[in-house]
Amino acid sequence: MPSTSTGTRRRSAVPRLSAAISAAVLALSGCAGGTEIQTGGEDDRFISGDGSATVFEMGERDSAPDVTGTTFEGDELSLSDYEGQILVLNVWASWCGPCRAEQPVLDEVHAEYGDLGVHFLGVNIKDNETAALAYTDNKGVVYPSLYDQPGEIPQAFRETVPPRAIPSTLILDPNGDIAARVIGPTTYGQLTELLNPLVVEFDFGDPEERPRVSEQEAEDDAEGTESEDTDEAEATDEGGPAGDDE
Numbered sequence: 733m734p735s736t737s738t739g740t741r742r743r744s745a746v747p748r749l750s751a752a753i754s755a756a757v758l759a760l761s762g763c764a765g766g767t768e769i770q771t772g773g774e775d776d777r778f779i780s781g782d783g784s785a786t787v788f789e790m791g792e793r794d795s796a797p798d799v800t801g802t803t804f805e806g807d808e809l810s811l812s813d814y815e816g817q818i819l820v821l822n823v824w825a826s827w828c829g830p831c832r833a834e835q836p837v838l839d840e841v842h843a844e845y846g847d848l849g850v851h852f853l854g855v856n857i858k859d860n861e862t863a864a865l866a867y868t869d870n871k872g873v874v875y876p877s878l879y880d881q882p883g884e885i886p887q888a889f890r891e892t893v894p895p896r897a898i899p900s901t902l903i904l905d906p907n908g909d910i911a912a913r914v915i916g917p918t919t920y921g922q923l924t925e926l927l928n929p930l931v932v933e934f935d936f937g938d939p940e941e942r943p944r945v946s947e948q949e950a951e952d953d954a955e956g957t958e959s960e961d962t963d964e965a966e967a968t969d970e971g972g973p974a975g976d977d978e
Contacts, residue, residue: 780916781894787911787912787926794891796909797811798811801879801880803879804876804877814908817850818903818911819852820850820903821855821902826859828898840945843943848931848937848939848942852875857885883895900913912926924939
């Protein structure tokens with residue numbers, strides 16, 4: 733059984749537009765544990781989740797649907813392209829405040845786990861492409877995102893995550909099975925705790941030995957301060973006190 737009981741688990745499915753699915757979407761949306769946020773018309777109401785996570789243990793995992801999409805750069809990507817690797821699939825939009833708040837977390841974890849078999853893929857939904865591109869440029873996001881304006885990819889995962897929950901994150905293991913989900917914004921501690929067991933499970937290395945972005949930034953800041961102090965000292969030595977020239 734999964735480690736939490738939030739929501740329902742999914743089976744591999746292809747999105748269909750029907751009254752039954754609409755009813756299921758509404759029912760699942762109620763499981764998000766958040767509040768509804770209005771971003772436009774009737775079709776643009778989304779659920780802001782509470783950041784709750786669910787872990788699916790080996791043998792309890794469902795296969796992810798092999799969805800395909802196109803990146804902002806025009807490249808076609810399928811989830812099966814990441815077979816053999818751990819994939820963090822994050823649903824976001826440029827107008828989503830919690831998405832903006834969690835972006836530094838995603839960037840930091842992406843940088844630290846790149847050598848541990850972990851890849852990141854964004855799914856941009858219900859968004860203006862120009863605004864979405866400006867977001868990735870301004871935030872300096874280096875991993876790709878699929879542009880999915882209609883929100884078809886979240887529909888394919890609707891039995892695992894409410895399609896209207898944004899942001900939301902799915903973690904797929906190297907077999908293409910759903911190993912964990914987060915409904916709402918994730919945190920550094922939460923995301924790393926979800927990834928670490930998978931990295932060990934599939935023998936991708938020791939996550940405790942990964943480089944720490946925060947430590948590197950602190951070291952760079954210290955080196956920068958030391959360099960400034962050295963430059964000031966050298967400038968003083970070269971000029972010397974005014975009385976030394978007499």
